[in-house]
Amino acid sequence: xxxxxxxxxxxxxxxxxxxxxxxxxxxxxxxxxxxxxxxxxxxxxxxxxxxxxxxxxxxxxxxxxxxxxxxxxxxxxxxxxxxxxxxxxxxxxxxxxxxxxxxxxxxxxxxxxxxxxxxxxxxxxxxxxxxxxxxxxxxxxxxxxxxxxxxxxxxxxxxxxxxxxxxxxxxxxxxxxxxxxxxxxxxxxxxxxxxxxxxxxxxxxxxxxxxxxxxxxxxxxxxxxxxxxxxxxxxxxxxxxxxxxxxxxxxxxxxxxxxxxxxxxxxxxxxxxxxxxxxxxxxxxxxxxxx
Amino acid sequence: xxxxxxxxxxxxxxxxxxxxxxxxxxxxxxxxxxxxxxxxxxxxxxxxxxxxxxxxxxxxxxxxxxxxxxxxxxxxxxxxxxxxxxxxxxxxxxxxxxxxxxxxxxxxxxxxxxxxxxxxxxxxxxxxxxxxxxxxxxxxxxxxxxxxxxxxxxxxxxxxxxxxxxxxxxxxxxxxxxxxxxxxxxxxxxxxxxxxxxxxxxxxxxxxxxxxxxxxxxxxxxxxxxxxxxxxxxxxxxxxxxxxxxxxxxxxxxxxxxxxxxxxxxxxxxxxxxxxxxxxxxxxxxxxxxx
Numbered sequence: 001x002x003x004x005x006x007x008x009x010x011x012x013x014x015x016x017x018x019x020x021x022x023x024x025x026x027x028x029x030x031x032x033x034x035x036x037x038x039x040x041x042x043x044x045x046x047x048x049x050x051x052x053x054x055x056x057x058x059x060x061x062x063x064x065x066x067x068x069x070x071x072x073x074x075x076x077x078x079x080x081x082x083x084x085x086x087x088x089x090x091x092x093x094x095x096x097x098x099x100x101x102x103x104x105x106x107x108x109x110x111x112x113x114x115x116x117x118x119x120x121x122x123x124x125x126x127x128x129x130x131x132x133x134x135x136x137x138x139x140x141x142x143x144x145x146x147x148x149x150x151x152x153x154x155x156x157x158x159x160x161x162x163x164x165x166x167x168x169x170x171x172x173x174x175x176x177x178x179x180x181x182x183x184x185x186x187x188x189x190x191x192x193x194x195x196x197x198x199x200x201x202x203x204x205x206x207x208x209x210x211x212x213x214x215x216x217x218x219x220x221x222x223x224x225x226x227x228x229x230x231x232x233x234x235x236x237x238x239x240x241x242x243x244x245x246x247x248x249x250x251x252x253x254x255x256x257x258x259x260x261x262x263x264x265x266x267x268x269x270x271x272x273x274x275x276x277x278x279x280x281x282x283x284x285x286x287x288x289x290x291x
Numbered sequence: 292x293x294x295x296x297x298x299x300x301x302x303x304x305x306x307x308x309x310x311x312x313x314x315x316x317x318x319x320x321x322x323x324x325x326x327x328x329x330x331x332x333x334x335x336x337x338x339x340x341x342x343x344x345x346x347x348x349x350x351x352x353x354x355x356x357x358x359x360x361x362x363x364x365x366x367x368x369x370x371x372x373x374x375x376x377x378x379x380x381x382x383x384x385x386x387x388x389x390x391x392x393x394x395x396x397x398x399x400x401x402x403x404x405x406x407x408x409x410x411x412x413x414x415x416x417x418x419x420x421x422x423x424x425x426x427x428x429x430x431x432x433x434x435x436x437x438x439x440x441x442x443x444x445x446x447x448x449x450x451x452x453x454x455x456x457x458x459x460x461x462x463x464x465x466x467x468x469x470x471x472x473x474x475x476x477x478x479x480x481x482x483x484x485x486x487x488x489x490x491x492x493x494x495x496x497x498x499x500x501x502x503x504x505x506x507x508x509x510x511x512x513x514x515x516x517x518x519x520x521x522x523x524x525x526x527x528x529x530x531x532x533x534x535x536x537x538x539x540x541x542x543x544x545x546x547x548x549x550x551x552x553x554x555x556x557x558x559x560x561x562x563x564x565x566x567x568x569x570x571x572x573x574x575x576x577x578x579x580x581x582x
Binding site: 030087116117157 | 314316317318320321322323326368372375377378395396397398400401403404405407408409411412414415423424426427430431434435437438439440443444446447448450451
């Protein structure tokens with residue numbers, strides 16, 4: 001029996017509570033309401049990774065929770081903007097109407113903007129990392145992971161691919177994924193090592209394999225999943241004729257690749273011994289998830 | 292003969308160069324091109340204020356330039372997003388087509404997002420402030436000034452005002468302006484004091500008066516200005532029936548109020564003596580400008 005689902009759910013509650021407290025410090029406005037709405041729900045896998053990575057380096061949640069909340073604020077901002085009609089045009093997210101559907105496009109743009117700002121503000125808090133040097137290391141690396149060299153770059157490549165003459169090949173899809181979802185997962189997994197000034201290499205290797213496995217699982221869910229469980233519309237990529245890991249490797253090939261990646265992610269944690277068992281479980285669950 | 296125009300122009304060149312160097316470190320993409328485009332031109336008044344404020348506290352540009360570049364990246368991001376069709380829908384900015392006109396809406400959303408990320412990343416650089424504590428103080432205060440308690444809040448109030456039953460009164464317009472343009476101007480003017488751990492009160496008082504005078508001058512330019520010099524469309528507020536300082540005070544009343552505010556701003560600098568003469572000149576120029 002794995003301890004991961006319980007640990008994830010406990011971390012999710014804790015991270016969301018910290019995030020909502022931070023949002024509640026803002027003056028009342030439609031944007032504040034929409035920020036609270038957009039921050040609600042979801043798996044909070046990134047926040048969990050931050051807390052677990054901190055624990056592996058002897059740092060308790062009271063010195064890491066603001067960083068876990070920060071990465072979830074970045075993730076929430078990216079979803080609010082990605083869902084806009086000018087981007088992916090999604091009307092359903094986490095089983096609820098997206099922000100631009102419930103409010104309007106202008107509010108969604110401002111809500112994403114203010115969630116990003118909130119994320120960086122959180123990194124300067126006392127409960128983001130034990131030291132000033134740790135906070136600044138998290139800041140530099142999050143700016144790199146989430147901006148024009150990371151997540152936003154992945155998103156830009158995705159948009160460019162839509163108007164490209166031919167579908168992307170495996171290398172291009174892998175690069176795109178590394179920016180779009182991989183960079184934030186890697187930042188999260190490495191956060192504890194950065195707080196402690198320790199080597200980030202083992203956790204980076206873990207996260208790179210995990211991020212790729214996560215994306216392949218997402219592509220498989222898009223084909224085989226249950227839209228009600230997923231809380232969003234499925235088969236959009238297939239309908240749009242977009243190249244995915246499944247379209248390039250086939251369903252069986254994609255599943256085999258995901259299993260390889262999980263084994264690779266688990267092996268990368270060797271330096272942490274049994275202390276990292278819950279992160280090993282997390283990798284297993286990522287490819288077994290139904291939503 | 293005032294030294295201000297020359298000092299502003301020298302600061303603008305220096306700040307823009309630092310910003311473009313930072314943008315050039317990103318991997319090539321459409322978004323990187325659009326970021327460089329959006330960061331080009333403009334008065335760079337906010338960056339100038341950061342450098343002047345640092346100088347007043349004995350901090351040279353080599354220890355403050357990244358913070359000056361950061362506030363201009365925030366300003367540029369806000370313009371790119373404000374100009375979107377879902378927001379103010381402007382097609383001309385600084386005499387050039389806006390980002391969503393030259394590229395498209397999705398690229399403009401991502402470009403604004405990545406400029407904001409870049410701004411926060413800049414604050415962690417060695418040339419942002421002399422100490423780690425100074426960098427973190429700038430980070431906390433910039434998150435407050437630019438997010439859901441500052442600039443974004445002002446923007447949200449502006450949008451809410453458009454659908455309100457009656458036009459805003461003077462208090463409401465003043466509050467809106469304080470967020471929309473005042474918060475960033477105040478952050479810029481206080482930056483040097485924050486880097487040095489000094490009292491921010493005199494510079495905050497200066498900046499609050501300056502910011503309000505700046506907005507009144509903007510409203511006057513919207514009525515009396517030359518669109519070719521301004522590099523953007525004018526009389527949009529009047530056409531939209533929006534309340535402005537000019538519609539509430541009249542042209543003469545607005546001019547008198549701006550002169551009062553400039554005197555107030557200059558008086559607030561008393562603790563800095565003649566060292567602050569260039570900031571006094573800056574206040575005078577803000578209401579005399581033609582663009």
